[in-house]
Amino acid sequence: MAAIRFEKAQHWYPNAPSAAVAGMDLDIADGEFMVLVGPSGCGKSTTLRMLAGLEELTAGSIYLGDRDISTTAPKDRDIAMVFQNYALYPHMTVGGNMEFCLKNAGMSRDERKRRVAAAAETLGLTEYLDRKPKALSGGQRQRVAMGRAIVRNPQVFCMDEPLSNLDAKMRVQTRTDVAKLQRDLGVTTVYVTHDQTEAMTMGDRVGVMKDGVLQQVGAPMELYDRPANVFVAGFIGSPAMKFFDADVHDGSVTVGGHSMALAPFGGHDGPVVVGLRPEGWRLTAPGDGIAVTVGVVETLGADAYLYGTARVDGGDADVIARIGNRERVGTGDTVHVTADGPAIHLFDRATGERLS
Amino acid sequence: MTLHQPEQRAVTGPGEGQAAAPARRRPARRSGKAYLYVAPAFLVFAAFLGAPVVQTVQYSFYDWDGLGRSTAAGVSNYVSVFTDERLRDSFVHAGVLMLFYAAAPVVVGLFLSALISRAHAMRSMSFFRTVLFLPQVIATVVIATIWISIYSQDGLLNQTLRLVGLDSLSRVWLGDHTFALIAIGLVGTWLNIGLCLVLFLSGIGNIAPELFEAARLDGAGRAREFVAITLPSLRGQIAVALTLTVVSALKTFDLVFITTRGGPGNATSVPAFEAYNRAFNTGQVGLASAIAVVLTVVIVALTVSISRIAPRESE
Amino acid sequence: MNVSRTERIVNQLILVVFALFAVVPLLGVLLSSVTPASQNSGGFAIPDAVDFGNYGAAWSRGNFSSYLLSSVLVTAAVVILSVVLATFAGFAFARFDFRGSSVLFYLLLIGLTLPTEAFIIPLYFNLRTIGLTDTYWALILPQTAQSLAFAVFWMRNQFRGFPGEIIEAARLDGCSDLRLLWRVVVPPSLAPMMTMAVVITMWTWNEFLLPLVMVVSDSRRTAPLGLALFQGQHLTDYSLLAAAGVMVALPIAVLFFALQKRFINGMVGGISSR
Numbered sequence: 032m033a034a035i036r037f038e039k040a041q042h043w044y045p046n047a048p049s050a051a052v053a054g055m056d057l058d059i060a061d062g063e064f065m066v067l068v069g070p071s072g073c074g075k076s077t078t079l080r081m082l083a084g085l086e087e088l089t090a091g092s093i094y095l096g097d098r099d100i101s102t103t104a105p106k107d108r109d110i111a112m113v114f115q116n117y118a119l120y121p122h123m124t125v126g127g128n129m130e131f132c133l134k135n136a137g138m139s140r141d142e143r144k145r146r147v148a149a150a151a152e153t154l155g156l157t158e159y160l161d162r163k164p165k166a167l168s169g170g171q172r173q174r175v176a177m178g179r180a181i182v183r184n185p186q187v188f189c190m191d192e193p194l195s196n197l198d199a200k201m202r203v204q205t206r207t208d209v210a211k212l213q214r215d216l217g218v219t220t221v222y223v224t225h226d227q228t229e230a231m232t233m234g235d236r237v238g239v240m241k242d243g244v245l246q247q248v249g250a251p252m253e254l255y256d257r258p259a260n261v262f263v264a265g266f267i268g269s270p271a272m273k274f275f276d277a278d279v280h281d282g283s284v285t286v287g288g289h290s291m292a293l294a295p296f297g298g299h300d301g302p303v304v305v306g307l308r309p310e311g312w313r314l315t316a317p318g319d320g321i322a323v324t325v326g327v328v329e330t331l332g333a334d335a336y337l338y339g340t341a342r343v344d345g346g347d348a349d350v351i352a353r354i355g356n357r358e359r360v361g362t363g364d365t366v367h368v369t370a371d372g373p374a375i376h377l378f379d380r381a382t383g384e385r386l387s
Numbered sequence: 388m389t390l391h392q393p394e395q396r397a398v399t400g401p402g403e404g405q406a407a408a409p410a411r412r413r414p415a416r417r418s419g420k421a422y423l424y425v426a427p428a429f430l431v432f433a434a435f436l437g438a439p440v441v442q443t444v445q446y447s448f449y450d451w452d453g454l455g456r457s458t459a460a461g462v463s464n465y466v467s468v469f470t471d472e473r474l475r476d477s478f479v480h481a482g483v484l485m486l487f488y489a490a491a492p493v494v495v496g497l498f499l500s501a502l503i504s505r506a507h508a509m510r511s512m513s514f515f516r517t518v519l520f521l522p523q524v525i526a527t528v529v530i531a532t533i534w535i536s537i538y539s540q541d542g543l544l545n546q547t548l549r550l551v552g553l554d555s556l557s558r559v560w561l562g563d564h565t566f567a568l569i570a571i572g573l574v575g576t577w578l579n580i581g582l583c584l585v586l587f588l589s590g591i592g593n594i595a596p597e598l599f600e601a602a603r604l605d606g607a608g609r610a611r612e613f614v615a616i617t618l619p620s621l622r623g624q625i626a627v628a629l630t631l632t633v634v635s636a637l638k639t640f641d642l643v644f645i646t647t648r649g650g651p652g653n654a655t656s657v658p659a660f661e662a663y664n665r666a667f668n669t670g671q672v673g674l675a676s677a678i679a680v681v682l683t684v685v686i687v688a689l690t691v692s693i694s695r696i697a698p699r700e701s702e
Numbered sequence: 703m704n705v706s707r708t709e710r711i712v713n714q715l716i717l718v719v720f721a722l723f724a725v726v727p728l729l730g731v732l733l734s735s736v737t738p739a740s741q742n743s744g745g746f747a748i749p750d751a752v753d754f755g756n757y758g759a760a761w762s763r764g765n766f767s768s769y770l771l772s773s774v775l776v777t778a779a780v781v782i783l784s785v786v787l788a789t790f791a792g793f794a795f796a797r798f799d800f801r802g803s804s805v806l807f808y809l810l811l812i813g814l815t816l817p818t819e820a821f822i823i824p825l826y827f828n829l830r831t832i833g834l835t836d837t838y839w840a841l842i843l844p845q846t847a848q849s850l851a852f853a854v855f856w857m858r859n860q861f862r863g864f865p866g867e868i869i870e871a872a873r874l875d876g877c878s879d880l881r882l883l884w885r886v887v888v889p890p891s892l893a894p895m896m897t898m899a900v901v902i903t904m905w906t907w908n909e910f911l912l913p914l915v916m917v918v919s920d921s922r923r924t925a926p927l928g929l930a931l932f933q934g935q936h937l938t939d940y941s942l943l944a945a946a947g948v949m950v951a952l953p954i955a956v957l958f959f960a961l962q963k964r965f966i967n968g969m970v971g972g973i974s975s976r
Contacts, residue, residue, distance in 0.1 A: 085870050106876035118867035122889040132875030179875075420879060421798035425806060428791035428850050431783075435825065435847035436813055442824030453827065499720070503713040511714070517962045518721040521728065524958045524965065526908035528926040529947040532933055533731045536940050539744040543730060546745045581724045585966065638817045641910045645930055659819050659911075666823045667915060676823055683820040690815050 033096060033186035033219040035059040035082065040091035042077050051077045053243040054091065059221065059236075064213050066222045066234030069266070074243040075223045076191055082221060083112050083189045095186060106135070111180035112189040116196065117172050119164040119179075126151075126160040129178050150181045153212070170201045177209070181216070188213070188220040194229065206233060227267055231255070239263045261383035264306050264376060270336055270351045275343050276380065277305045284375065287321040287343040294372035296387030303386060304378040309336055311374030312352035320367035323350050330356055337366070447677040452670035464677035474678065477656040478685075480568055481637050484657065487572025488579055488636035493628050496583025497621070501613045504591050512588070519581030531645035534574050535561065538646075561646050567654045571642055579632045590624035591617060626697035630690055637686050658682045734944035742940040756945035760932070764942070766949055768921060769928030772838075776924055777906045779842045781899050784849040789895075791850075792857025793883050797869070807858070813851035818911050826915050840916040841924065845909060849902045856898045860891050900961055901968040904954050925950040 037057040043050050052074040059065045067075040080086040082093060084105030092101045100108050120128050126147055133143045151157045154174045164172055173193060180188055193209070194202045210233045213220050224230055230237045231251045238248040239262070247259040251267075258264035264272050277286045279300050282293055286305055314320075323339040335356045340347045352368050360366055377386040447464050451457035468474050522530070537543040538560040545557035560570040594616065602612045640659035643649060649656040649664070658678055666675035730746045735756055737749035760766045794800070795807055825844055829835045864887055872886045888895070913927040923931065929943075929950050936942050958965050 083874060105874045110874070112871070112874050114867045114871060116865070116867055118865065118871035120868060120886060135876035135878070135881065421794045421800035421803070424790040424794035424798070428787040428854055429806060431787065431843060432810065432813060432847045432850050435844040436816070436821050437809070439821035439825040439828065440816060443820055446824060499716060503716050509710070509713065515717045515721055516966065517959065519724050520966055521955070521958065522724055523969065524904055524954050525728070525951045526910070526926045526954070528910050528929045529951040532929065532943055532947045533727050536734065536744040536944070537727060537730070541743040541745045543727070543746040577723070577727070580720065584720060638819070645933060659817070662819050662823070663911070672823060679819045679823060683816060686817055687815055
């Protein structure tokens with residue numbers, strides 16, 4: 032069994048005022064593709080490295096199956112890692128890079144050759160086996176890094192932003208390759224990225240982190256539809272959700288002087304933060320919605336996104352609304368938008384927690 | 388689905404009874420290995436260099452002929468270093484050599500590199516660099532042999548003088564009371580000019596061309612450009628050049644030993660030679676040690692002062 | 703940067719002048735070495751007959767075959783010992799965290815600035831007490847100690863700049879510490895190690911004071927020492943002396959021409975007071 036369990040795992044850098052990773056509790060099922068996502072410095076890479084054994088656990092434990100690997104040496108954890116900068120051995124050939132760890136394990140020559148050939152086949156690297164890393168393109172190097180992880184037949188793959196050094200086109204291509212590979216191999220994978228698109232498209236489940244704390248863990252669409260707090264809501268989804276201060280009164284909320292009915296949510300009247308995704312808004316007649324001054328309209332084929340500002344509470348607030356691609360709206364125009372109850376996200380103004 | 392509320396935030400700071408980072412559980416294995424790795428090098432270093440250095444200081448406080456018993460001497464050896472005429476002269480000579488070995492080549496090198504400042508970009512530069520640097524790699528004993536013949540009665544120097552009609556100036560240079568030290572100094576100049584030129588030219592090569600262009604636009608002439616831009620940027624190279632050359636002047640031994648053995652008379656005595664001679668020939672080990680200590684202190688002091696010129700790594 | 707024609711010519715001229723200045727004495731000794739002894743009065747002259755016999759005489763009569771062999775032995779030993787020891791130590795300083803590492807390192811740095819004179823006197827007497835003077839060890843071990851100051855400093859720098867990720871990848875790949883150092887970190891670092899080796903070779907080969915003090919028997923004399931002795935015996939036999947001098951200097955000169963960039967970078971990079 033290659034299920035992973037983090038139990039109150041912490042990591043503190045020496046002399047740091049706060050934890051890099053604070054009391055993480057996380058369960059990852061066998062064969063699951065778990066993506067950890069968050070902004071720079073949120074602790075996702077540190078968490079990954081703790082799992083691999085490259086950073087030590089200041090407190091707490093990590094279990095692989097029922098083995099406590101908290102103090103086990105990296106090489107004994109049966110975990111393979113794909114590094115952001117690939118970390119290929121520059122003086123060895125591709126084949127040499129891939130068989131290095133098998134050599135260290137004392138595997139016989141024939142067995143090594145067999146495994147390397149199989150992995151090379153899977154990744155399309157067979158003709159490059161005798162080349163050195165400097166003779167390879169970025170995408171090829173990335174595949175070698177993956178190949179190095181695959182030959183080990185490990186219980187877990189750790190991937191630290193493996194796509195971030197590729198150009199945009201390669202990234203999209205490689206994304207699907209990696210996801211497919213993981214499905215075929217069925218190995219538990221923990222994948223770290225700062226790109227929420229990668230997170231949403233690749234993960235079975237996604238964990239959002241901020242400042243060393245796990246904010247929410249769940250299937251991508253769960254995070255999208257029911258974000259646990261303001262941070263997750265604003266991080267997941269592109270274009271991003273926008274927020275407005277507002278007041279709930281009697282089952283409806285007033286934003287920018289316009290009142291919108293809410294879906295029942297079991298909360299009280301009072302001040303809240305309202306969050307709306309672009310697709311939550313719809314164009315409506317004047318007087319029936321919030322006035323928005325249009326800044327820019329970006330037409331993306333089937334959809335168009337309107338970027339504008341509305342006057343809310345005496346200040347200007349950003350509004351992003353999705354509109355049909357045939358609408359004739361231009362810069363400087365004023366449109367009116369409103370939203371229906373189910374599309375309105377409510378968050379506690381003090382804690383940022385989800386209310387509805 | 389596991390939903391984790393940001394109440395977890397409470398574990399940072401004073402949570403779970405921890406005011407700061409919890410105690411580490413670090414395998415001590417790593418530390419031990421480090422010492423194992425460093426030990427062999429350090430043992431050799433300590434046994435054959437470190438300990439003897441300390442002993443030199445110890446010896447300097449005794450009188451010993453190297454064979455029999457030693458007698459305590461307090462600071463009398465150090466007093467001798469400053470009062471004995473021959474020893475004092477040796478340090479003065481070292482100072483003179485510094486002018487020839489260090490000051491002259493550095494100044495000439497700077498001047499030349501200002502003159503030909505754009506030479507570093509020329510294709511033939513790598514050939515010149517090799518040739519100019521060549522004297523530095525030849526053993527000093529060989530260099531001494533070469534210059535003995537150059538300074539000899541019918542050697543290259545006298546030949547040249549006769550060629551230009553200055554026959555009257557020709558002499559056996561290394562046997563001449565007035566000129567022997569200068570002759571040795573000039574060997575040092577010959578040795579170090581190439582080094583300085585190479586160092587400075589490559590340093591100039593590292594200065595961003597935009598700086599020169601900006602200066603030119605600001606109306607700076609060659610001289611101004613040199614003083615305001617080139618010189619400051621070369622501080623690092625000047626420090627290196629000075630360090631290498633000043634120290635080589637102070638350490639001069641091979642050259643003096645082979646050419647003049649400190650003679651004629653006292654004319655070319657240098658501290659290193661005096662230390663050697665008194666330790667291994669005249670049975671004054673304590674005094675020799677004191678000379679060595681003073682020499683070392685001077686070298687270290689100068690090295691440290693020169694490094695003040697160099698820009699710190701952060702600049 | 704466009705260099706005007708006149709400027710280029712002036713540059714070349716000055717460089718040629720100083721290159722000649724540097725090279726003429728060396729050319730002189732080359733010429734002198736092949737000048738028949740009878741014609742040689744010590745000056746710079748192009749001989750009308752070329753006589754290589756001086757080399758033969760220096761080699762056999764002058765015993766330079768033995769001297770050169772000794773030099774090769776001592777130099778090779780010092781280089782190998784220094785490289786191995788410094789690789790281990792430099793790696794530890796660069797990548798391990800241990801108590802006293804700064805202190806130890808600074809001690810080594812101090813060793814860089816010390817002249818031979820600072821330790822040779824007691825060193826001689828120490829070795830005499832244990833009967834090691836006049837042996838190759840008396841030459842190899844102290845010179846290794848001297849080279850180590852530079853070598854450890856150099857290797858630490860190299861290993862500090864080594865990509866940490868590759869080391870982590872190797873650890874994950876199950877690499878033992880020793881394997882990690884010699885199979886993963888050292889191979890890509892061979893070029894700077896070569897530079898260091900080449901500089902140590904030069905310093906060791908050219909060393910004079912140490913052999914002068916330690917060595918008495920002819921069979922252990924190194925080349926520079928042999929030359930000094932020779933010089934004393936053949937004061938005016940300029941051709942013979944020149945031939946001997948060339949033989950002593952040639953190996954390093956050849957190495958220099960073959961690896962110019964390395965030499966220059968290494969010597970300048972090791973702001974050592976040697």
